[in-house]
Amino acid sequence: MQIRRNTKAFKSILEIVTSCRDRADRQNLVRLYITRAGQRIADRIAIEGNKSEAAFFYDLGYQAVLNNLNSSNHQLYQSDDVPGIYYFHSTISKDWDESPFEFDVLVKEEFSSLPELPATREKGKEKEFMLPTQQTKTGTGQKKPAKKEKKETKETAAEHKATMYINRGPKQPDYKLKRDLLFTDLDRIAFRNPQLTKKDVLDYYDKVSEYLLPYLKDRPHTVKPQKDIRDTPSWLHEVSNDKDHLLFYVEHGATEFDVTMSKKNSANTPDYALIVLDSGSEFVKAVQAAQVAKQILDGLKLPSFVKTDGVSGLHIYIPLDSSATFDASKGLAEYVCKLIRLKAPDLVTVQGHDDYSYGKVAVDFSLNEEGKAVVAPYSLVASSAAIVATPLSWDEIEEELRMEDLNYESVLSRLKKDGDPFEGFSRKKVNAGEVIEIMEEYYSFLF
Secondary structure, eight states, X not given: OEEOTTSHHHHHHHHHHHHHTTOTTGGGTEEEEEOOTTOOGGGOEEGGGBTTTHHHHXXXXXXXXXXXXXXTTEEEEEOSSSTTEEEEEESSOSSOOEEEEEEXXXXXXHTTTSSSOOOEEOOOOOOOBOOOOOOOOOXXXXXXXOOOOOOOOHHHHXXXXXXHOOOOOSOOOOOOOSSOOOOOOTTSEEEETTEEEHHHHHHHHHHHHHHHHHXXXXXXXXXXXOOOOSSXXXXXXXXXXXXXXXXXXXXXXXXXXXXXXXXXXXXXXXXXXXXXXXXXXXXXXXXXXXXXXXXXXXXXXXXXEEEEOSSSEEEEEXXXXXXXXXXXXXXXXXXXXXXXXXXXXXXXXXXXXXXXXXXXXXXXXXXXXXTOEEEOTTXXXXXXXXXXXXXXXXXXXXXXXOGGGSBHHHXXXXXXXXXXXXTXXXXXXXXXXXXXXXXXXXXXXXO
């Protein structure tokens, strides 16, 4: 019997499974089974009956049930043949009774307030079985066991069949996390040039996390591509302060992390002013514009840092002190952009100010507003290539610089060899309001 999603019965089952997910006694409330592809409920194997790896299979199975309940590609059924058993059929295959489960009678006591409670069953004694292991080779001097002809009964044949087809699922990577995360579809292609799998992306973020997380800490962020995560764990927050959060989003499809310029608890106070240099497709022009910007920033005695945007441009950061407002940071960035254009009018155009821009580098200050985000240092960029938004030293801003050389492999090597060029970011900060006053006094007549 099919249980449709908009019914009270389905909603009650979803509520029970979700509520039990983090409970230590969930095995006493929800019992799980295994079926191999193509099998029906009659061929199910109780996870509890596997004495060797029951906990491992229970974790995988429980997550599968929860994922299927939240998936529009899976439909929930209640068995007409085996009372109390629930299972799923996917849109791809209706021949496989996926992820069977049942509720213990204790559920009716604990969740009595829910409407249309599911069918329950008393706990019975489950038949034990062991996972198949590889046969070891017979060593020198050991006698091979004699072959015995034995006619299988129907019962022994069924037991043999049960132990032959248990799917262990994907081998889980060990990222030394605080929480239990299940990683799926590890072979799925995430980038095509070069070809990287989802596992490669997870590995990159695992290795770069100690460098990336300081730039995400306490800052609201967005991820690309954006996906609706229906089943969010209770520990998930809008900021990513640990590797668990980072890899959770990657597991759910994220490849790029964009962060705001202010922290969650000081949303009106930006930590830096940002200038964007967008070259379109001629990255060498962005490099030339950055060299001009560096001359101006040095002349103004302003500290500055530079990183690639992972596509075809560069980002320039000016650290600000705690008195900054977004109006001040935007005003400071606008002044610098106008000075860059004044010094190199044939090379750059100020975004939103100039009409003629073909073949020029667009210098942009418009991101200096509350809530707007920019790709974080050391984040991969959501595109066909596995390019990283990479912090650089100003000495590296030369015309020989190539964006494609700053990829997921080379960046890790750079960090190991030379460290983070943004390491001294917070050591020298400026008062945006005071700088604007000086610029207005000495340079306002130029505009």
